[in-house]
Amino acid sequence: MQSGATTCDLSNRPLGLKNTKRFSDFHDYRNEPQATISKRGPMKLSIISPTYNESENVGLLVAEIEKSLNGADYEILISDDDSPDLTWARVEEIGRRNPRVRVLRRTSNRGLGPSVVDGFSAATGEFVACIDADLQHDPKVLPQMLKEVSAGSTLVVATRYMPGGGTANWNAIRRLGSWGCTKLAQWMLGVELRDPMSGYFMMRRDDFMKIRDRLNARGFKILLEIAAHMQPCHLREVPYTFGPRARGESKLTNKIISRICCNCGGFIREIVTRRAIQAVSWWELSVKPAFEISVPPV
Numbered sequence: 077m078q079s080g081a082t083t084c085d086l087s088n089r090p091l092g093l094k095n096t097k098r099f100s101d102f103h104d105y106r107n108e109p110q111a112t113i114s115k116r117g118p119m120k121l122s123i124i125s126p127t128y129n130e131s132e133n134v135g136l137l138v139a140e141i142e143k144s145l146n147g148a149d150y151e152i153l154i155s156d157d158d159s160p161d162l163t164w165a166r167v168e169e170i171g172r173r174n175p176r177v178r179v180l181r182r183t184s185n186r187g188l189g190p191s192v193v194d195g196f197s198a199a200t201g202e203f204v205a206c207i208d209a210d211l212q213h214d215p216k217v218l219p220q221m222l223k224e225v226s227a228g229s230t231l232v233v234a235t236r237y238m239p240g241g242g243t244a245n246w247n248a249i250r251r252l253g254s255w256g257c258t259k260l261a262q263w264m265l266g267v268e269l270r271d272p273m274s275g276y277f278m279m280r281r282d283d284f285m286k287i288r289d290r291l292n293a294r295g296f297k298i299l300l301e302i303a304a305h306m307q308p309c310h311l312r313e314v315p316y317t318f319g320p321r322a323r324g325e326s327k328l329t330n331k332i333i334s335r336i337c338c339n340c341g342g343f344i345r346e347i348v349t350r351r352a353i354q355a356v357s358w359w360e361l362s363v364k365p366a367f368e369i370s371v372p373p374v
Contacts, residue, residue: 120149121222122201122281126191127156130209131166137209138170138177144215148222154179154209155195157186189293189301196284205278206298213276217316221278229312231303232278235271240315270313272300279306 123141127134138152156164158181167179180198182191196204203225207213217234224232235241277299287305291298303309 119151119201121145121203121205121278122151122153122196122199123205123207123218124153124155124192124195124199125207125209126188126195127154127159127163127209128186129159129161129163130156131159131161131163133209133211134163134167135170136211137207137215138174140211140215141207141218142176144218145222148219150176151199151201152177153195153199155191155198156181157191158183187294189291189298192298193288193291193293196281197288199281201281203278204281204284207276212319214316214319217314218278220314224312224314225278225280228310230279230283230309231306232312232314233269233271233274233299234276234316235274235313236316236318237270238313238315241271241317243318269303269311272303273297275299276316277302 125134125137134154141150141152154163154167154177156167156179158164164179164181167177171177171179180195182194192206195206203222205218205221207215207218213234221232221234236243275298279302283306284302287302290305291301293301303311
């Protein structure tokens with residue numbers, strides 16, 4: 077077992093980590109160069125946390141996960157976008173003392189969605205989970221999520237909007253905005269997912285790898301992409317309370333909110349296009365042949 081940061085040789089792996097200068101709507105992750113990442117053997121659960129300027133919080137996150145998963149077989153992979161506050165260096169320091177912790181330092185194709193995709197791709201666990209580093213996602217629900225996915229659920233989502241869940245210190249405007257985004261996402265997906273904007277979820281890594289190359293990872297909607305491409309799926313939801321940030325400033329700025337709205341617009345167009353294609357296919361394969369048989373030629 078080796079801790080600290082090393083160069084991970086991906087030459088023998090069919091799928092690796094993306095490191096390109098441009099971004100396309102649908103990534104091709106199959107021919108990718110090496111990336112700076114520490115090594116770790118296979119295990120049950122890989123917990124991926126995408127980070128940017130979270131050096132104050134990563135130590136707290138590791139400590140809370142250790143409390144919640146005491147005795148479990150897991151690793152913590154911090155997927156960091158080359159943070160100016162040297163979050164990746166802080167994780168390397170932690171990793172030298174804690175062999176469960178390793179870091180993926182990403183120097184291009186930055187963003188929350190691509191960071192999660194690269195983290196899941198680099199994971200060694202049978203299951204993969206996505207969690208925020210600022211402790212707004214409560215690590216205490218990880219054992220229940222692991223129990224559900226181990227029992228056969230293909231996607232387990234921690235939700236704020238079910239009995240036992242909630243939000244802390246949100247004003248009326250933020251609650252209304254979250255409600256609106258949730259309803260819009262539910263309509264787009266057409267699935268019974270009560271908190272599609274959660275961002276806190278767990279699944280089998282094998283299932284993720286099957287759909288990875290079809291994901292449009294750009295933006296803040298990676299769970300929406302995964303849920304939309306895993307149809308049908310055995311979905312389970314676990315309640316949790318969305319808490320305040322442990323330390324540092326929120327990244328939910330007006331610029332990011334505008335970007336989310338733009339991404340939602342593009343996602344709506346994509347869903348409408350998919351549904352139109354499905355409708356045409358249904359007509360061509362089912363309705364049209366039956367209609368031609370029932371109507372005699374003139």
